[in-house]
Amino acid sequence: MENKGLTLLGGKTEYKQNYAPEVLEAFENKHPENDYWVRFNCPEFTSLCPxxxxxxxATIQIDYIPDIKMVESKSLKLYLFSFRNHGAFHEDCVNIIMKDLIKLMNPKYIEVTGFFTPRGGISIYPYCNYGRPDTEFYEMAKNRLKNHK
Known part of the structure; x- marks a missing residue:
């Protein structure tokens, strides 16, 4: 069954008012033998200065190479929305998002970028990434971070 373990699809949407990693849901990757990119773009991300x-x-961009599990997009939307009243610096937000998604999916590779709009005349674009240790994706993460623009 396609929606096994997914509780948010098709039901009434409840928006959490505080940071809520528990809303994240995953489903089985039907193509774990293939390495491929998945990109999410959230142009309406908001958080609070702590x-x-x-x-x-900000626009939050999430790119990952899945393994066995993939994040379900509605749950990701609700998760990102839960930052709305959460006080965290920009750099903290992207690292929290990445770590929560690693915990959920254990992807081969993931990177998260925050394109925050200017406040006080300055923009901040934090970037973080992760490649699974002892794999080619670990080296890929090191290289992408070292060469990040």
Whole structure:
């Protein structure tokens, strides 16, 4: 069955008001023998500055190479929305997102970039990545980070 273990699809959407990694859901990758990219682009990400409480706006881009599990997109949308009232610096947000997705899926490779809009005349674009240790993806992560623009 296609939706085995997925609880959010087809039901009424409940938006969490606080950071909620528990809403993330995964499903089985039907092509684990293939290495391929999956990209999510969330142009309406918001979080709060942990010092001032002012809102921060960003486009969050998530790229990953799946293994056995993949993140379900509605659950990802609700998860990202849960940052709306969460106080965290930009760099913290992208690392939290990456670590939560690693915990959920154990991907071969993942990278998360935040394209935050300017506040005070400056933009911040934090980037983080991960490649599974003891695989070619570990070396790929090191190289992509070293050569990141």
């Amino acid at each position: 010092i001032t409480g002012q809102p921060d706006f």
